[in-house]
Amino acid sequence: MIQTKKEIRPAETGASKTVNYRRRESIKDFMCVVPALVFLIIFVYYPIVHLFKISFTDWNLIRDSYKYVGLKNYKWLFKGSGFDVWLASLKVTLRYTIAEIVITIVGGLLLALLFNHTSKAFNFMRPIVFMPKYIAVATSGVVFIWILHKDYGVLNQALKSLGLKPLPWLVSEKTALKGVLMLTAWRVMGYSMMLYISAMNSISVDYYEAADLDGANGFKKFWYITLPLLSPMTIFILVTTFIASMKVFQSIDVMTGGGPYNATNVMVFWIYSLAFEEFRVDRAAVVSIIFFLILLACTALTLKISEKSVNYDA
Amino acid sequence: MRIKRGIALLLAMILCLAVFTGCGEKGKEDETGGKSKNTEVVDKEDKEDKDESQEGSPYEVTEPITIEWWHAQEAQYAELIDSVVEQFHETDTKVTLEPVYQGSYTELNEKLIAALAADTAPALSVANTPYVAEYGASGVCEVLTPYIEADDFDIDDFGIGLIESSSYDGEPISLPFLISTQVMYYNKDMAEAEGIELPETWDEMDEFMDAAAKVTNGETERFATCVPGWDQWYFETYYRNSGVEIVTSDNTTDLDGSKAMEIAEQFKKWYKEGKIDWCYGTGASTNMRQAFFDGKAFSVMHTSSLYEMYVENCDFEVGMHYYPGADTRYSEVGGCVLLMPAKNDQKVKNAAWEAMKFLMSKDVNMQWADGSGYMPTRKSVLETEEAEAFLEKKPAFQAVFDNLDNIKPRIQHPAYPALSKIWLDSMAKAIIEDADMTATMEEAAKLINEALADY
Numbered sequence: 001m002i003q004t005k006k007e008i009r010p011a012e013t014g015a016s017k018t019v020n021y022r023r024r025e026s027i028k029d030f031m032c033v034v035p036a037l038v039f040l041i042i043f044v045y046y047p048i049v050h051l052f053k054i055s056f057t058d059w060n061l062i063r064d065s066y067k068y069v070g071l072k073n074y075k076w077l078f079k080g081s082g083f084d085v086w087l088a089s090l091k092v093t094l095r096y097t098i099a100e101i102v103i104t105i106v107g108g109l110l111l112a113l114l115f116n117h118t119s120k121a122f123n124f125m126r127p128i129v130f131m132p133k134y135i136a137v138a139t140s141g142v143v144f145i146w147i148l149h150k151d152y153g154v155l156n157q158a159l160k161s162l163g164l165k166p167l168p169w170l171v172s173e174k175t176a177l178k179g180v181l182m183l184t185a186w187r188v189m190g191y192s193m194m195l196y197i198s199a200m201n202s203i204s205v206d207y208y209e210a211a212d213l214d215g216a217n218g219f220k221k222f223w224y225i226t227l228p229l230l231s232p233m234t235i236f237i238l239v240t241t242f243i244a245s246m247k248v249f250q251s252i253d254v255m256t257g258g259g260p261y262n263a264t265n266v267m268v269f270w271i272y273s274l275a276f277e278e279f280r281v282d283r284a285a286v287v288s289i290i291f292f293l294i295l296l297a298c299t300a301l302t303l304k305i306s307e308k309s310v311n312y313d314a
Numbered sequence: 315m316r317i318k319r320g321i322a323l324l325l326a327m328i329l330c331l332a333v334f335t336g337c338g339e340k341g342k343e344d345e346t347g348g349k350s351k352n353t354e355v356v357d358k359e360d361k362e363d364k365d366e367s368q369e370g371s372p373y374e375v376t377e378p379i380t381i382e383w384w385h386a387q388e389a390q391y392a393e394l395i396d397s398v399v400e401q402f403h404e405t406d407t408k409v410t411l412e413p414v415y416q417g418s419y420t421e422l423n424e425k426l427i428a429a430l431a432a433d434t435a436p437a438l439s440v441a442n443t444p445y446v447a448e449y450g451a452s453g454v455c456e457v458l459t460p461y462i463e464a465d466d467f468d469i470d471d472f473g474i475g476l477i478e479s480s481s482y483d484g485e486p487i488s489l490p491f492l493i494s495t496q497v498m499y500y501n502k503d504m505a506e507a508e509g510i511e512l513p514e515t516w517d518e519m520d521e522f523m524d525a526a527a528k529v530t531n532g533e534t535e536r537f538a539t540c541v542p543g544w545d546q547w548y549f550e551t552y553y554r555n556s557g558v559e560i561v562t563s564d565n566t567t568d569l570d571g572s573k574a575m576e577i578a579e580q581f582k583k584w585y586k587e588g589k590i591d592w593c594y595g596t597g598a599s600t601n602m603r604q605a606f607f608d609g610k611a612f613s614v615m616h617t618s619s620l621y622e623m624y625v626e627n628c629d630f631e632v633g634m635h636y637y638p639g640a641d642t643r644y645s646e647v648g649g650c651v652l653l654m655p656a657k658n659d660q661k662v663k664n665a666a667w668e669a670m671k672f673l674m675s676k677d678v679n680m681q682w683a684d685g686s687g688y689m690p691t692r693k694s695v696l697e698t699e700e701a702e703a704f705l706e707k708k709p710a711f712q713a714v715f716d717n718l719d720n721i722k723p724r725i726q727h728p729a730y731p732a733l734s735k736i737w738l739d740s741m742a743k744a745i746i747e748d749a750d751m752t753a754t755m756e757e758a759a760k761l762i763n764e765a766l767a768d769y
């Protein structure tokens with residue numbers, strides 16, 4: 001009987017068996033990723049779509065009801081009183097981001113060059129430099145508030161002892177962002193140092209031996225061998241630091257609260273203030289969406305550029 | 315490939331459907347609205363309950379229930395809170411009250427908002443007084459009128475200023491729990507030794523500044539006073555007492571008006587002369603306190619709830635002076651109110667009301683005041699022996715007790731958080747960074763008017 005059935009299905013050749021097998025495998029594969037996909041949909045994509053919806057309402061998060069207001073919130077951001085604050089906040093965020101990228105890459109690279117030795121002393125010192133990354137920002141922020149205090153702070157005492165004028169680090173709009181960046185530098189440089197050291201160790205010694213034979217000095221070896229072969233790592237640090245620093249919040253919240261006079265009012269802190277201090281979740285949603293699009297565009301652009309200019313030999 | 319596309323499309327459709335189904339549900343809620351819906355439900359249940367039995371409260375707790383009470387009182391108040399909660403449990407109650415510390419008032423507000431959105435609100439919560447307006451406008455709090463009426467709860471004992479502070483739109487939506495007001499703390503030893511008299515009116519401030527400040531060759535050795543520029547609550551009273559309408563009846567601000575400019579310019583003048591410190595930015599509160607402890611400031615403007623903190627940290631006698639007045643001599647309510655989120659079901663609200671009644675009762679009112687540094691809120695307890703003992707222990711509080719009827723509610727406006735930030739930033743910029751006061755305040759008024767226009 002079974003034999004007969006097989007005989008009346010001439011289409012089921014070896015090729016169609018392969019197709020069926022592949023289809024079954026595809027479904028199986030897909031089912032394996034379904035749990036992760038469901039998780040992503042619930043906790044990532046759904047909130048994004050929901051955020052988009054909120055941006056067209058007048059919801060304040062605590063009210064049960066809301067009504068759709070069309071493009072009112074977008075008009076507030078681009079044509080109303082929100083624009084100046086948004087522009088100022090974007091400028092502050094970009095200034096912070098550029099500074100953090102420079103600190104992370106330049107500082108990390110210099111530290112990596114300094115600590116890329118295998119002696120016991122360096123093995124001991126490396127984790128010490130790396131450790132700040134794992135100290136909670138809230139804790140280190142409080143310590144830095146004390147260090148940067150205009151009257152009792154250690155930094156100003158040091159400046160005074162050197163005959164320099166003490167500065168009102170966190171209370172002047174000219175110095176507040178620099179104060180926050182000091183904490184950032186202390187936290188991030190050790191991390192990028194470790195990344196650079198691991199990348200340096202993966203560069204083949206053959207290149208350096210060949211350079212030695214050609215009579216290259218230390219600087220030339222660094223400039224023509226180390227630096228280009230570190231470019232994948234540099235791009236990785238650049239992209240991750242860019243995304244992380246554009247979203248800076250905790251250090252600002254702890255150290256300056258966005259002040260003084262909005263001098264450190266970075267985008268995420270502004271979004272937080274709109275939502276939780278002014279109860280304007282509708283406006284916070286609009287700012288979040290525009291900021292999300294900016295981040296997306298910048299990240300895509302960075303990756304595009306990196307494809308063309310990175311040496312992946314390492 | 316087709317299957318993958320099909321499943322992806324299906325998931326995307328489910329996602330969109332889920333979002334817009336959500337919209338529909340909210341839309342339905344639109345028709346009833348948060349606050350009125352809850353009130354209606356309560357009223358309806360009231361009537362049904364009253365029909366069933368004419369005796370007892372319709373909000374009676376009939377079976378054992380455990381509820382949470384979110385508060386913002388730090389570790390030093392834990393013993394007091396535990397003691398009062400224990401006294402509540404010793405009464406004939408079926409309610410088990412679990413106090414939960416949720417951080418500062420700001421943190422508690424964030425958590426409460428998140429809990430309300432997630433339908434996991436506590437049965438009872440405190441809230442800093444500035445949040446009352448927005449909570450009221452959004453229907454966060456249960457309207458307490460039916461509860462008060464059903465149980466004959468003596469709300470008038472709190473005094474009109476405190477009732478208004480905890481009400482919205484004429485309805486009590488919370489009760490005044492731990493209440494404070496603005497005062498001037500001063501160095502009493504210094505005042506007696508140097509014969510410095512505290513100002514009773516704004517006009518006497520100039521004279522007071524000259525007497526209390528010590529400025530030599532442009533260098534300040536001692537400030538006459540420190541103004542907490544980090545929170546407009548501490549200086550807005552001077553404006554209001556001079557007749558400045560911070561929010562006018564036509565929903566604009568008068569902060570760029572002539573009277574307001576006069577006060578702002580006066581503060582700036584004192585600051586430039588080195589007679590006052592305008593405390594603003596990171597660590598401003600700590601700096602101000604330290605200046606007072608160290609004798610670098612004769613007085614500070616702060617909240618009455620910090621009296622014990624000042625007494626404990628100063629090696630001199632601390633005096634408390636009620637703010638000087640102008641056309642009027644009012645101060646404003648600070649501290650926190652106690653509220654019941656309206657979203658909870660009626661059983662939870664009944665339990666919350668029972669606990670609330672106890673926490674706000676005459677029996678424990680003076681205990682809160684004595685143990686926390688806040689002031690007693692019930693007028694009736696001021697005539698008791700406990701109150702006399704309290705004044706003997708904290709005689710400086712006489713200044714506040716004498717002015718209980720002059721403590722008025724804060725300005726209740728949903729745009730007030732936005733307004734406050736613009737105002738205090740502008741004041742600091744004009745005073746500390748020496749920006750032109752007129753131009754700065756005109757710009758601030760423009761931004762404030764835009765914020766007000768949203769409501």
